[in-house]
Amino acid sequence: MSKGRFGEYGGQYAAETLMFALTELENAYREAQADPTFDLEFKTLLREYAGRPSLLYRAERMSADLGTQVFLKREDLNHTGAHKINNVLGQVLLARRMGKKRVIAETGAGQHGVATATAAALFGLSCDVFMGEEDTRRQALNVYRMELLGAKVHPVTTGTATLKDATSEALREWSRRVSDTYYVVGSVVGPHPYPEIVRDFQRVIGDEIRAEMLEKYNRLPTALFACVGGGSNAIGTFYPFIEDASVRLIGAEAGGEGVDTGRHAASLTGGTIGVFHGMKSIFLQDDEGQIAPVYSISAGLDYPGIGPEHAYLHKTGRGEYYAVTDEEAIDAFEYLSRMEGIIPAIESAHAVALLRKMHAEFKPEDMVVVTLSGRGDKDVEAIGRYRGQIV
Amino acid sequence: MNTVNTKVNRIDASFAKLRSEGKKAFIPFITAGDPSIEASYLIAKAMIENGATLVEFGVPYSDPSADGPVIMRADERALANGTRLADVFSLSSRISTEFPLIPVVLLLYFNSIFVYGLEKFFTACEMSGISGVIIPDLPLEERDEARPAADAHGVYLISMVTPVSQERAKRILAQAQGFLYCVASLGVTGERSSYATDFKSYFDSLNEGSDIPKCIGFGVSTPEQKRELEAYCDGVIVGSAIVRRIEDCIAEGISEEAIAARLGDFVHEFTEVHI
Numbered sequence: 001m002s003k004g005r006f007g008e009y010g011g012q013y014a015a016e017t018l019m020f021a022l023t024e025l026e027n028a029y030r031e032a033q034a035d036p037t038f039d040l041e042f043k044t045l046l047r048e049y050a051g052r053p054s055l056l057y058r059a060e061r062m063s064a065d066l067g068t069q070v071f072l073k074r075e076d077l078n079h080t081g082a083h084k085i086n087n088v089l090g091q092v093l094l095a096r097r098m099g100k101k102r103v104i105a106e107t108g109a110g111q112h113g114v115a116t117a118t119a120a121a122l123f124g125l126s127c128d129v130f131m132g133e134e135d136t137r138r139q140a141l142n143v144y145r146m147e148l149l150g151a152k153v154h155p156v157t158t159g160t161a162t163l164k165d166a167t168s169e170a171l172r173e174w175s176r177r178v179s180d181t182y183y184v185v186g187s188v189v190g191p192h193p194y195p196e197i198v199r200d201f202q203r204v205i206g207d208e209i210r211a212e213m214l215e216k217y218n219r220l221p222t223a224l225f226a227c228v229g230g231g232s233n234a235i236g237t238f239y240p241f242i243e244d245a246s247v248r249l250i251g252a253e254a255g256g257e258g259v260d261t262g263r264h265a266a267s268l269t270g271g272t273i274g275v276f277h278g279m280k281s282i283f284l285q286d287d288e289g290q291i292a293p294v295y296s297i298s299a300g301l302d303y304p305g306i307g308p309e310h311a312y313l314h315k316t317g318r319g320e321y322y323a324v325t326d327e328e329a330i331d332a333f334e335y336l337s338r339m340e341g342i343i344p345a346i347e348s349a350h351a352v353a354l355l356r357k358m359h360a361e362f363k364p365e366d367m368v369v370v371t372l373s374g375r376g377d378k379d380v381e382a383i384g385r386y387r388g389q390i391v
Numbered sequence: 392m393n394t395v396n397t398k399v400n401r402i403d404a405s406f407a408k409l410r411s412e413g414k415k416a417f418i419p420f421i422t423a424g425d426p427s428i429e430a431s432y433l434i435a436k437a438m439i440e441n442g443a444t445l446v447e448f449g450v451p452y453s454d455p456s457a458d459g460p461v462i463m464r465a466d467e468r469a470l471a472n473g474t475r476l477a478d479v480f481s482l483s484s485r486i487s488t489e490f491p492l493i494p495v496v497l498l499l500y501f502n503s504i505f506v507y508g509l510e511k512f513f514t515a516c517e518m519s520g521i522s523g524v525i526i527p528d529l530p531l532e533e534r535d536e537a538r539p540a541a542d543a544h545g546v547y548l549i550s551m552v553t554p555v556s557q558e559r560a561k562r563i564l565a566q567a568q569g570f571l572y573c574v575a576s577l578g579v580t581g582e583r584s585s586y587a588t589d590f591k592s593y594f595d596s597l598n599e600g601s602d603i604p605k606c607i608g609f610g611v612s613t614p615e616q617k618r619e620l621e622a623y624c625d626g627v628i629v630g631s632a633i634v635r636r637i638e639d640c641i642a643e644g645i646s647e648e649a650i651a652a653r654l655g656d657f658v659h660e661f662t663e664v665h666i
Contacts, residue, residue, distance in 0.1 A: 013501055016552060017457075164454065275528070288476055288503060291454050
């Protein structure tokens with residue numbers, strides 16, 4: 001087995017043109033890990049620029065409604081409005097360390113693109129973002145935001161014109177300009193070492209949950225809920241608890257119009273093992289490995305695969321993953337807005353919806369944490385449209 | 392199942408013959424099933440009759456991340472008309488039977504092999520007379536996954552090397568089979584009017600490592616480029632320029648026979664100096 005494996009998943013299935021860059025990245029990352037000044041600079045940026053730590057909010061009305069103690073991990077309060085900034089700050093620090101002058105990124109909902117454009121502005125790097133044309137329509141506000149931050153947004157028209165196509169296009173662009181360009185991958189996907197690097201930069205979510213739970217309640221949570229597209233906020237939430245067998249790790253996949261309709265993006269629920277975008281993992285594909293056109297109302301979860309570490313947690317049974325439909329997610333979007341005065345990203349609303357579906361499994365004394373990966377301002381218009389209202 | 396196949400691979404025989412005659416290889420690429428499997432058969436036949444040394448069939452893929460727009464569109468057309476691996480095997484079988492000296496090579500993404508099943512795939516390759524496969528997303532680090540099944544069925548895994556492979560090139564050369572696919576420049580497939588690569592030093596260092604035949608591809612689109620580049624190596628691979636002509640023919644609405652004739656003529660422009 002090659003490097004970067006989670007059981008049989010992971011690996012480095014990349015074009016030869018990229019292998020030198022991946023090796024260079026891994027070497028740079030190992031050096032950075034061994035360098036205390038790197039960690040110090042990263043932690044300082046997280047605190048002073050991104051506004052961490054994000055605190056746990058004890059959601060009293062939801063707790064009363066659902067019959068268990070619900071805590072919300074407020075990644076939506078980070079600078080740029082989502083957990084994406086954690087990973088991006090780490091990777092852009094790496095890019096600077098490697099002497100790269102230009103960063104590129106793929107984006108689905110636009111949150112990773114905005115975070116990358118933000119960090120590029122912060123460090124004075126040039127930035128190009130690849131975004132499916134369909135998503136540039138669904139998330140027009142984020143396109144403008146990226147441009148405002150000085151990034152160039154490239155609409156991708158190939159395939160289904162969504163996140164997977166944006167990812168393929170970013171890979172193509174990286175292979176064209178591999179020597180001066182750093183590819184800031186937005187989730188725990190892609191060839192090694194990306195799934196590991198992104199996880200390490202996102203584990204701050206779970207580390208903070210753990211520290212705060214122990215400090216305030218002297219116990220660990222009963223369960224953790226997070227939405228899963230590629231899976232970066234979920235792995236960030238879960239990773240520090242993997243060894244704690246008592247803590248349930250529960251991921252919400254995008255069920256779209258329902259997993260039996262064929263119009264969904266629930267990879268672990270409906271997918272099979274394959275190799276795509278540089279990794280061996282679970283994908284929605286046909287019997288000859290052609291990647292399926294997937295669908296979700298959430299541009300950020302609209303991806304036909306999942307990070308290899310989640311595939312492994314799923315296979316070993318350590319993680320539980322269930323599909324949540326568009327309709328259930330939208331209900332949860334409205335529910336959280338009215339119950340707690342928090343408008344979540346439609347991605348994060350999938351995690352809220354899953355807790356609502358599963359709440360009977362939890363007792364009043366249990367403590368469950370839902371990671372709110374991002375805020376919902378970007379989604380207001382699309383949800384309004386879904387509900388037949390022009391916003 | 393891992394017995395070593397002892398038949399002589401057609402790729403080795405072809406390059407041995409070319410070298411003994413002081414000739415260079417011309418390797419055209421088409422996407423199988425673009426615009427139909429029958430058309431691919433007619434085009435391949437016309438290209439061979441006009442001097443192609445080896446034919447490379449691309450297996451259409453939904454997300455060809457190492458390919459540029461021309462081949463992406465060809466893959467979309469081939470998939471839209473229902474092309475599946477069984478069709479690619481039957482096409483390969485017809486060509487390899489009709490032209491017993493011409494090697495047939497497939498270019499495909501690893502997922503197409505992995506999901507089909509490695510053993511089943513390489514068995515089908517052997518039965519269809521396929522001499523080798525090029526898998527752009529299966530680098531050195533991952534090749535052991537495919538090598539036993541490929542070896543057992545006498546199918547070569549053709550390695551790719553690029554101008555940025557650097558110290559990896561030695562290790563790639565050490566396990567290369569058939570011929571080495573030398574990528575001419577960075578980026579994805581597609582025509583280029585010029586190159587930034589220093590070919591002399593690129594090939595000098597590769598030749599130092601091994602005398603395996605080396606062919607250059609990615610961006611080669613004119614007979615002039617071919618003549619310039621083949622001076623450094625054993626042959627050239629032309630893909631997008633051919634696929635683009637097929638696309639033009641489809642747009643014109645001409646018959647499959649006429650497409651094949653036109654592509655035969657196009658290949659002849661590249662090969663005429665040697666015929």
